[in-house]
Amino acid sequence: xxxxxxxxxxxxxxxxxxxxxxxxxxxxxxxxxxxxxxxxxxxxxxxxxxxxxxxxxxxxxxxxxxxxxxxxxxxxxxxxxxxxxxxxxxxxxxxxxxxxxxxxxxxxxxxxxxxxxxxxxxxxxxxxxxxxxxxxxxxxxxxxxxxxxxxxxxxxxxxxxxxxxxxxxxxxxxxxxxxxxxxxxxxxxxxxxxxxxxxxxxxxxxxxxxxxxxxxxxxxxxxxxxxxxxxxxxxxxxxxxxxxxxxxxxxxxxxxxxxxxxxxxxxxxxxxxxxxxxxxxxxxxxxxxxxxxxxxxxxxxxxxxxxxxxxxxxxxxxxxxxxxxxxxxxxxxxxxxxxxxxxxxxxxxxxxxxxxxxxxxxxxxxxxxxxxxxxxxxxxxxxxxxxxxxxxxxxxxxxxxxxxxxxxxxxxxxxxxxx
Amino acid sequence: xxxxxxxxxxxxxxxxxxxxxxxxxxxxxxxxxxxxxxxxxxxxxxxxxxxxxxxxxxxxxxxxxxxxxxxxxxxxxxxxxxxxxxxxxxxxxxxxxxxxxxxxxxxxxxxxxxxxxxxxxxxxxxxxxxxxxxxxxxxxxxxxxxxxxxxxxxxxxxxxxxxxxxxxxxxxxxxxxxxxxxxxxxxxxxxxxxxxxxxxxxxxxxxxxxxxxxxxxxxxxxxxxxxxxxxxxxxxxxxxxxxxxxxxxxxxxxxxxxxxxxxxxxxxxxxxxxxxxxxxxxxxxxxxxxxxxxxx
Numbered sequence: 051x052x053x054x055x056x057x058x059x060x061x062x063x064x065x066x067x068x069x070x071x072x073x074x075x076x077x078x079x080x081x082x083x084x085x086x087x088x089x090x091x092x093x094x095x096x097x098x099x100x101x102x103x104x105x106x107x108x109x110x111x112x113x114x115x116x117x118x119x120x121x122x123x124x125x126x127x128x129x130x131x132x133x134x135x136x137x138x139x140x141x142x143x144x145x146x147x148x149x150x151x152x153x154x155x156x157x158x159x160x161x162x163x164x165x166x167x168x169x170x171x172x173x174x175x176x177x178x179x180x181x182x183x184x185x186x187x188x189x190x191x192x193x194x195x196x197x198x199x200x201x202x203x204x205x206x207x208x209x210x211x212x213x214x215x216x217x218x219x220x221x222x223x224x225x226x227x228x229x230x231x232x233x234x235x236x237x238x239x240x241x242x243x244x245x246x247x248x249x250x251x252x253x254x255x256x257x258x259x260x261x262x263x264x265x266x267x268x269x270x271x272x273x274x275x276x277x278x279x280x281x282x283x284x285x286x287x288x289x290x291x292x293x294x295x296x297x298x299x300x301x302x303x304x305x306x307x308x309x310x311x312x313x314x315x316x317x318x319x320x321x322x323x324x325x326x327x328x329x330x331x332x333x334x335x336x337x338x339x340x341x342x343x344x345x346x347x348x349x350x351x352x353x354x355x356x357x358x359x360x361x362x363x364x365x366x367x368x369x370x371x372x373x374x375x376x377x378x379x380x381x382x383x384x385x386x387x388x389x390x391x392x393x394x395x396x397x398x399x400x401x402x403x404x405x406x407x408x409x410x411x412x413x414x415x416x417x418x419x420x421x422x423x424x425x426x427x428x429x430x431x432x433x434x435x436x437x438x439x440x441x442x443x444x445x446x447x448x449x450x451x452x453x454x455x456x457x458x459x460x461x462x463x464x465x466x467x468x469x
Numbered sequence: 470x471x472x473x474x475x476x477x478x479x480x481x482x483x484x485x486x487x488x489x490x491x492x493x494x495x496x497x498x499x500x501x502x503x504x505x506x507x508x509x510x511x512x513x514x515x516x517x518x519x520x521x522x523x524x525x526x527x528x529x530x531x532x533x534x535x536x537x538x539x540x541x542x543x544x545x546x547x548x549x550x551x552x553x554x555x556x557x558x559x560x561x562x563x564x565x566x567x568x569x570x571x572x573x574x575x576x577x578x579x580x581x582x583x584x585x586x587x588x589x590x591x592x593x594x595x596x597x598x599x600x601x602x603x604x605x606x607x608x609x610x611x612x613x614x615x616x617x618x619x620x621x622x623x624x625x626x627x628x629x630x631x632x633x634x635x636x637x638x639x640x641x642x643x644x645x646x647x648x649x650x651x652x653x654x655x656x657x658x659x660x661x662x663x664x665x666x667x668x669x670x671x672x673x674x675x676x677x678x679x680x681x682x683x684x685x686x687x688x689x690x691x692x693x694x695x696x697x698x699x700x701x702x703x704x705x706x707x708x709x710x711x712x713x714x715x716x717x718x719x720x721x722x723x724x725x726x727x728x729x730x731x732x733x734x735x736x737x738x739x740x741x742x743x744x745x746x747x748x749x750x751x752x753x754x755x756x757x758x759x760x761x762x763x764x765x
Contacts, residue, residue: 113702120511288617289614289617290617291616292615292616293701442706443708446619446707
């Protein structure tokens with residue numbers, strides 16, 4: 051009897067220990083909007099239940115997320131699974147050791163990703179980030195606003211500029227057929243300069259600015275021509291709204307701003323607030339007359355990473371694998387992070403109608419357009435800051451286009467040399 | 470004090486001491502060390518000597534601009550806020566009907582403070598289509614580009630701070646109520662006018678409180694972060710005209726990953742606050758009157 055009891059207790063102990071060793075508590079963080087938060091929470095519950103792990107969610111808006119993750123990495127308190135913005139990879143994992151090498155985690159199946167997608171998340175030979183989706187800037191145009199003005203939706207910059215007087219005549223002198231201030235102005239200057247030169251801002255071969263000061267000055271002058279013709283609001287006037295998001299502004303909501311240059315995945319953010327009866331469409335990239343390329347700004351939108359320090363890398367990989375490869379989880383996550391980079395997931399969502407067709411249409415434009423490979427350093431905080439603050443000085447008349455071009459290039463080259 | 474009481478007292482203050490060490494003293498010392506290093510958060514700090522300080526004072530135009538903006542902000546905010554708080558406190562010191570309701574109402578802005586919600590509200594009030602411009606238009610004045618014109622942007626941030634005058638006002642009110650009424654009665658018998666009573670009796674007697682409020686408000690103004698961060702999305706726009714030093718410290722530390730440099734800016738800010746505080750203490754001998762003071 052005594053022996054039997056010992057065996058039973060022994061077996062119970064072994065079974066108990068194996069269960070507790072298998073089920074682990076994980077943490078996962080991401081940024082996004084309410085819809086993404088709800089879908090992701092449901093998906094991690096689904097995957098957690100399926101694989102016997104508990105996944106705690108840590109989420110919020112994009113603002114401040116980079117600072118939060120950086121502090122966590124510095125303090126060694128980062129979550130096991132993280133949604134990381136692609137341009138952050140070289141900052142947070144300069145030599146590839148900042149995150150786990152996903153290629154070494156057998157639990158994660160990456161066979162449905164293209165080699166280019168995997169390469170984009172690889173640093174120093176280590177797969178630090180698994181691409182979630184590919185995103186890019188597209189032109190959203192308020193078809194109703196142009197139709198009301200008796201105008202066809204412009205297909206080139208020249209047509210947009212030519213449409214301005216009529217647009218203002220119908221919608222009022224404070225109406226603009228397009229919007230570009232702050233970061234959007236920077237991206238328009240960048241787009242046009244890329245179109246005219248066929249080159250991205252940064253030359254990956256030399257790690258220096260690929261444009262000459264004269265080429266950039268031409269791009270800046272183009273931006274000014276949009277302001278001068280009343281096609282876009284000036285930087286100063288746009289700032290007068292007090293940093294209010296475009297989609298929250300009354301002139302956007304009521305159709306007195308005709309279009310904008312935004313991320314493809316944000317279609318519903320811009321279409322949603324428009325008053326009833328207005329239609330927002332995504333159109334192919336507007337080009338200058340002497341363009342060498344479409345100049346599309348296309349990049350992995352974000353990547354999934356696993357902490358390099360987590361003691362539960364295998365469990366984290368299991369959950370991540372479920373989130374990106376399991377049909378049930380894919381259906382729950384739907385298109386809340388754009389059209390998935392995982393080909394099978396994209397196919398599943400397209401077949402089932404699990405993703406907004408407008409987002410698909412915008413993404414198709416991004417994928418079909420051509421342009422040089424975009425360097426992640428385009429979004430390096432110091433480089434962005436230099437570009438934007440110098441452009442602002444130009445917009446306020448403190449610098450000429452030539453001076454601004456020269457300052458931007460010299461300063462960015464200085465940063466690139468240091469990093 | 471018996472041995473047991475001594476240990477009991479220590480037990481009571483231990484949580485505070487632990488908190489002080491972890492959240493104040495250790496970061497304070499650590500930031501001083503880090504200010505002499507290059508530290509990008511992702512790898513160990515590397516000793517750089519006084520390089521950060523040399524860079525700050527010789528080459529960094531952003532720091533110079535930000536320091537100028539910060540000083541302008543402090544020298545605008547503190548006098549305005551003190552004057553406004555004292556003005557309201559004097560009014561609320563009258564024995565009026567429903568005075569307690571007014572006192573509560575005037576303190577409400579300070580309860581709300583400089584929170585994110587209030588900063589967002591400020592954005593809407595001073596936006597090009599906001600209520601301030603609507604009022605200006607209704608009286609036939611030209612609307613002002615409060616956030617887009619560098620001449621006005623800092624002023625709107627200043628007003629946000631002045632609006633939170635409640636705590637200074639309450640302290641002024643307490644001081645006004647503690648003044649011996651017999652002094653006012655004596656002045657009335659001597660035929661003193663209201664402004665004379667205020668200038669020669671009230672003001673000198675509350676100078677210790679003015680001094681206290683001035684020091685506290687100056688330190689707080691140097692540390693302003695929420696308002697300009699929310700209103701300008703941390704950019705200090707337009708043209709860095711609202712780019713206060715705390716914003717620059719935050720950018721350097723968490724957006725540019727240069728914690729060593731951010732620590733150096735913090736120590737310069739600390740030194741400026743300390744010097745101005747010492748100057749205020751030195752000058753107080755000439756204008757602050759305490760009870761029993763031989764000059765009084």
